[in-house]
Structure formats: structure tokens, C-alpha cells
Amino acid sequence: MDNKLSLELKHISKTFPGVKALNDVSFSAQPGKVCGIVGVNGAGKSTLMNILGGIHQPDEGGEIFINGEKVVIADPKASTELGVAFIQQEVQAFDTMNVYENILAADLNKWRKKHSLALDRAAMKKEAQVHLDALDSHIDVDAPVYTLTVGDKQIIQIARALSQGGRILLFDEPTSSLSDHEVAMLFGVVRRLKEQGYIIFYISHFLDEIFELCDNVVILRDGQLVDQAEISDINKEQLVEMMLGYQIEGNTHSREHAQDEVIFKAEHISGEKLPRDFSFELHKGEILGVWGLLGSGRSELFNTILGIDKMMDGKLFFKQDGELKEITQKDFYKHIGYLTEGRHYDGLFLNMPICQNITSSDLDQFAAKGTGILNPAKEHVESRKLIEQVGVKTPDENVKVSKLSGGNQQKVIVAKWFLKDPEILFMDEPTKGVDVGAKNEIKELIFDKAEKGTSFVVISSELEEIMSLCDRIIVIYEGRLVGEVQKADFSKESLMKGIVSQEDKDAE
């Protein structure tokens, strides 16, 4: 390995329309060290990775030095040529092909026999074996990939990165789909690579992994580099504190607590994997927070209750005609709204105008009984009213949603559900990717609605936000209910308590 391997980032900023994703981030990495990158969702980790991967370009003034030379990473190809390689959360493998083909898939032209189009399979296998040996892996190069475990596929991804000349390896949540045993195996491989003098970045939401594997850590928050520390100099609590920051946005809302009336009850909800045996109650006009780390099964809980994922076991009860009655998922869906996490993926009809997006949640309101003929005039009036109510900044209701900024898109989603005015609103990360101003506005809207008797179930990974928003928080860990905290007792410690105690239990 050449000795002068180095990576240095100087003054990297990245501005997206409406959002400053990265703000003047500078740091350097040394070979032979594992550098952890941590931060909550939206802190700028993926933007940083995308800049190194050539998918985004940093703003004017940002500089990247590799091996002491200033480089411009114009596209993913340039990134690969500079020796940057990604090992991603989602395993990228061609299932029906063999291991060696997978490892060398990126540059098959290199493996053509001389004066022929045929591939030199023997040479390919030999080369693949070299990389697998470097990783101390016993995977058979001839095996078809679909016969392997996820962990082995992960190893193949690493071998592929090495075969492409990867010297700077970026691991992005590599363990999220691995079993404990496979995680241990992966850590072994990472340590081996470290000894061989690679530069390794390791992104993970699992702080235990960071402490176990990394030598130093870079902490990002709101696009800024908060701190850079040797892992031996800090403890877990300090790290969490730095990730979350202290500042509280806006005032904690003081409002009359929810009524005692239970409107919805979930009993022993179990999904295919997560959640496991989860029960909770929801009161009328209450804002209930569901808090847990990424991968704890928060979104899965919603999807299972609402029948998007399969519910293996459990019962739902919903208050109808003054009585708590068992209800099927399909009927329940008619009474609720579901604001999903992925705005672009499953929240909006991007190619449709704002007006039609808003009215889509309850078309029957605008349709004549029997014929189903819509009343466009009423649609426009209602959507204009809602646009004003939630404060979407737009010239009129006919603008396509794709032309709005992130915060305004989120407000359109909120408006959509306010139109239906369901009794319960499930919200998964209602303010994700939204700037601070819009965040507070959306919060105010939720408070207003709750005052009027709508109940909310809210997922948020931002502690400050969930504490300022909710009346009560339930804590989920590995799909199970591990804690419940009332508003009066809200604190990081009280919320973390459930999780920490579980982790201790697991460690035993």
C-alpha cells in the first residue's frame, strides 16, 4: 500500500434549494484508522457521502484533497477512479451470477481473452480469489450468489470495491440487515482492512458499533461539523448530546392535556419481523410520540397497524358510537390519515397540481352522489382555503407539486389530511427535511388540530422535536414497547432509559 494515502476535505458546503445540507465542513482522515461519521437524520451524512461519490458537487469554495492533490469528483466514475468505494446498506449483488462474476462485474472488458470475445474465466477466478483471501473469507468463488447469506454478499461487495482499486472505503449502515454473527464477521474484515492501511469511514446509527469499531469519530448536526474526537476521549452520553445538540426550536407548547377518553387501542400487535407484541392506547385530542432509534421498528409499527405490512397477530379497537369496538384494518383506514416518511416515495402525486393532491384524500366530498361527477369549482375553493390555512407559499393551487420546495410540499401533505379531517392522524417524521421555520409552522398546525379533538400518533427521530410536540411518548426498541414517559418527565435520560436498559440486558 502506498504510504501517502490521505483524504482531506476543506470548507465543504452544499446548498439545496431551501436547505443548507452542509455548512463549511472540514476534516481529514488517516490511513489505518476507522473513522465513524455520526449524526441524526438530516444532519448531512448522506450529502457528504454523495459528494465523495461524485453524485453531488460541493458549493463554490469547497476543496477535496486525495493523496495531497486537489481533485474534482465530477461523477461516480471519477470517484471510483480516485479509489473511493461504497459499501452500502442495501447489498448490491447479481443474485443469479457466480461469486467471481459478481466481484469483477464492474470491468468485464478487462477480462477478455486476447483476440477473442470470450472471458478468461480461470484468470477471473484467480483474481477474485486474491481479493477474497485478502478479506480472509472462505466463500467459494464458483458459488452462485443467491445461495449465500446477506453477510457473505456484503463481503462480496467489499471484494468488488477492492478489485476496483478502492483505497478509501465508505461503509454506509452496513450492518442494518445482518445477524449478530455476520456483524462480528464484518467487523473482523473491517479491522483487517484497517491493518492493511486503508482509509475507512463507517456510518452507523448503532452507537455501540461506533464505539466498538472506530478509532475516531466525526459528528455532524444540521449540516455542520460539531466535533471531531478520538473515540477513547468520549463516552456514549457525550456523543448523543453532541449529535442532538442543545438548542430547542421554538417554545415548548403548554396546552391543556388530552382528554381521558380512549379513542383507539392496539393490542399485542406483531408483524412479520417487527413490531413484536406491541400494545398502546391513544386518547382523544392527544399527541402521542413514538420514539426509538432507526431500525427499532417505528415505521413498521405504523405499517402493521394500518395493514400495509402484514399483521401476524394483534387486535385493534376504535371508538365508534361511544363504544370501543374491535375494528378491521380496512375499516380503520377510513377513519385515519397516514402521513408517510418518504415524501417523494409515497406521499405526493408529484406530477399533479396542488389542488388535486389536496383533494385526493377524500374525493367523495366533491363527487355527486350516484354519478360520481366531481365539482371542480368546490375543489378549487376548498384547496385554496387549505393552502391558506397551512400556509403553502404558492401563486395558486394549479402549480405542480414537484415545483414546490420541501417545506411547502410537506405542508401540502398536511393540507391533504386536514381536508379529510380524520379522527386519528398517523405521522411518520412530519418535519423531516423541512427547514426550521416550516417545522414550527407545522407543529403549530398539529397543536391547533389536536385542540379541536384530532388525535395524533407521531414518529420523529429528533428528540427535541418529539419532546416539544407530544403529550406522552412511548419508546420502541427492537419492535417492543420498552417505556412510556409522561410530558412532565420528558428528558433525554428518561427516554434513553428504556433503550439503555434493554441494551444492557442484551449484553448480558
Add this chain to the structure above:
Amino acid sequence: MQSKKKFDIFNLSSYLVLLAILVVFGIVGNNFLAIKSIYATINNGTPLILITCAVTFSLLVGIIDLSCAAIGYAAGVTSGMLMHWYGVAFPVALLVGIVIGVFLGWINSLLIVKLKMNGMLVTFGMMLVLRAYGRIITNDNTITLGDHVKAIRQARIAALGGLQVTVIVLIALAVILHLVLKYTAFGRRLMLVGCDENVAKRIGINSDKVKTQALLLEGLLCGIAGSFFWIVVEGAIVTTGLNSYEFLAIAGACLGGISLLGGRGTIFPGAVIGSLILLFLAAGMANAGISIFVTPFVRGVIIFIAMYIDALRTRRMMGNKLG
């Protein structure tokens, strides 16, 4: 944000192409723009126009239906044979044909929506089956229907310069379909599901039901196209009837700006102008004495151009999405 009254070349492109075709062949052709000639072209094209409208509904929910023309063919053959063999009255035979269309649409929906099979291949299989069915029951013979459909075939409205009644029926159908698509909750749901099925499901729209409805309606329209327009216009059943109309219909829909990915499109101008372009192109070339073998060549080129425009349009939308 720009004003919405901006001159939008994309939305007008289909009109412009049709106009260009009319002008070019009006000049080089022989009496091409005579009212009779135009009526004849449209009248002969009624089956294609309606099938294009029909296939629009499946395209809108993201299903490329290759069996649309074959459904029309099977329905037409069945009602034609009923008249030929048993002397069944035309209205009854027509009704049977329509029921067959709906039934075949239902079979398609069963396979595609319920069993989640690949839409294009299912309908390809369906097309082969139905074509074979037609050949089997007609024994591959041409069957003249003569008196059975003569009255409606020759019905014309003198006040409008001899406009065929079939064309009037088609216009009425197209208007209804246009309104249904644009102004009913059903039409809107179709658009929503086609635009993004995932989002539609999350807001509680039963997307499977919507897709099934789209396929049923499509079957119904194909049934009408076959057992009314086709056999009336032809006055006979030929085994090559409506041959390759599925491709013309899909191409016409594309020309009219209907997205193959679903969620975007209209009956008017979309499907109607799109299919008229293909019809007048063929008629004009025949009128100008150009070999009929050249027609598919030119149609192909026109489709390339239409798809390029579609790609530009899609790119414009995607660009905003990532911005």
C-alpha cells in the same frame, strides 16, 4: 413562477402534427380535403378511434394492453356469427358482443390485478387466444353480413353533408368518455393510481379495484368497437379484421400525449387526435398514390418523433422532481 397561459408547444404538438398532415396532403393529394373524403376516412377509422380511447384507460393505470384489438375482434366475430347463423337481430347481437368485451376485460383483470401477472404478456397471450378463436368459428372465411347491418351502415345525415350515423355515435361516446375521465371521481382515481400507485394506496384508495374498473371499461369499449363499428363499417367479418390495431391504438395514444407509464393523458385531444393523425396519414398517402407499403414506414417514423417529444416532456418533469 411562470403564468399558466404560456404558449405550451407540448400540449399543442398533436394538433400541429394533424394540421400539417392535412395541409400537406391537401396540397399534393387529389381532392383529399373534400368533405366526403374526410367523412369516409373518419368513418373507416371509427373502430381504431374507439379502441384508442379504450386502451387509454388501461394505459392510464399503467397497463399496456395488447389484447384490446383482439377483444374487439372476438366480440365482433361473435355477434356477426350470431346474426349470420341464427339471424339474431342486430341490437341483441350487439349486446352479446358488448358483454363478451366486458367478460374478456374481466378475465384480463383477474390475471393482471388479482394474480399479479405481467400485464403485457397476459394480454399478448389473450390476443393469440382470441385471434385463434375468431379463425376457428369463422373457419377462416369472410362472412358478409349484408342486410343485418345495412340500415345502420347506410344511415347518413343529409343536413351535415352526408355524415354517417356511426360517426355521430362515436363522437357521442368520445364526449362521454372525455367527461368521465376528466370530471368524475372515477376518472380522477384512475389518474391518481396511474400517477403513483404507492401514494394512492397510502391515502386509502383501493388501487386494485380502480385497475379492475379500468380494464372492465376498456373491455366494454373494445366490445363496442368490434361488434358495432367494425362490423357495421365493414359490413362483413374478415379474419384480418382489426389486425395490428392494438399497436396502432397504443401508438396513437402516445402521439396524443398519453404516458405509457400511466397517470397522464386525455381522451380529447389525446386519444382522439392521436388516432386521427395515424388515420389521416394513411388515407393521405393512399390518396396521393404512395405505395401502401410505405405507410407503415412513415407511421413508424412519426411514432419515433412522438416518443421523443414524450421523452422530453418526461425529462422536464423529472428535472423538477429532483431539483
